[in-house]
Amino acid sequence: MRKNTEQSMARSSSMTPGSGHLLSELVSHLRENSVMLREEWARRITEAELLMAMSQEEIFAEATSVYDNYVEALETGTLEALQAYARNLSERIIPRGVETHEVVGIVLLLRDVLARSLFAKYQGDFDKLNRILDAYEPAANRIAITVAVGFVEQRERTIREQQEAIRELSTPVLQVRERLLILPIIGLIDPHRARQLTEQLLRGIRTNRAKVVVIDITGVAAMDSHVANHLVLTVEASRLLGATVIVTGLSPEISQTLVNIGVDLSKMNTVGDLQGGIEEAERLLGYRVVSIRDAVAAQPG
Template sequence: MNKVLITLIRENQEEIVGRWLEEIKSIGHEKGLRIVSDQLFINTSREFIDLIIVNIDQTNEARSKSLNDFSERIIKLGWQLSYITEGLQKFRAIIHNWMKEREMDSKEQMDIMLEVNTWIDPIVNHMVNNYAGSWEHTVSMQKIALQELSAPLIPIFDNITIMPLIGTIDTDRAKRIMENLLQGVVQHRAEVVLIDITGVPVVDTMVAHHIIQAAEAVRLVGTKCLIVGIRPEIAQTIVNLGIDLSHIITKNSLRNGIEAALDMTNRKLVETKVEEIRL
């Protein structure tokens, strides 16, 4: 690193830091970061600028560790990546303007700015990569969690299970539904399985096709399948699309579906009256 640049930065560090902190405030307001306390914002920004300046002559190993630690804390705080990237660009601009004020000759300015670029650009790349890796990991974990929760098979009575579906059904989720159904009915030795679509907002041709496929697959392993939660608007959509559900038992509510499932397994719901005992 250019020794002149290091000396200039070290000797004028407080002035540069002061200017940068003023500039970074505008980024905080724009990105909604001032929702946190002013003191936390100032402390974090001060740590950020100190990190940039210390980074100027650190070893690669020390540089990588300090950048990793800082980016991890920023990500946990939920601060946007633009806080990092725009903050570094502001720092670059401050150094450039600061040199202009000191009336350095153009060649010296050019040499120093080239050094600044070779100093700042790797920091930008490192922080962006950290953010990308963290968000990819987070999204991946959330996707796995959603997949695990997207098609649960729940036993409600002996030999009767239910799969409540909520939200949009795409091809990947339809595959998960099929796998969970087939594995679940065997595991729970279910004679009847209810697919509850009360929480499915839209039933189009693709969704209906996936549900029919699931019902047919269950039937092939010897289990009866009922589709419950057929709301009037969904029934109308199914009719308009010309989808044939005549070979599948459907019910308009979960209660009616459970009653039908109990009947299929030679059981029924019985209301009992509890007599009041007077002392």
């Protein structure tokens, strides 16, 4: 659907008839004076303390590319190339901490620099200046919006990807020994994360051939009834795969929630803390933990 908005924006950007020759006059003016105007723009970017995360050389290099793309968008009336460039640029500068106001700021600065050069050129012919500005302003505004929207969309995409990555990291399924998985849960659990956690655990049980799982929720301060119910479903689903779940670290508040929603606690295997949970898991798996000295002493001969 993003594609659709891009297409419709690209369509609506074709210039109105009659403004064609004015635009080509405008474009050749911007091309002829490109070196001077680009330098002026870069100077004003620095002056306004924008793009502080980038060096002078980088700013000038990007300014050159943006300028050329900008003039090309004015000339052809299509925004696709500029859009692609804006996306690419955003991808490169977002990791360096460039903010939305900076991107919008530099595009608006370029618009102003170019407008001023038009004032200077046509100051003797007020009527022509007006007509040139009539052709220039809507196109320039559309370009500014395209670049800003492209940046924001890319930023949102980056944030989504990062959230996804953090979620993956925050629900690690750890294999501590053969057939035993530990799932330490820390932080806030919303329904989305709860569901992701369950899916990860169920797949983990299958791929690791786990027989016992310890879910430790010491790091979870509270959960609402929806998430508490989900925890119960997770325990039941794990059992269907053939794995036993031990829940450890239930806070008094969460215990209260579980009791309030009417969970049959006889179905839930709970142990006070993670240490106890692992011991119980080892017992279920048939391991017996003894100190090395005892083990040696117990050996015959």
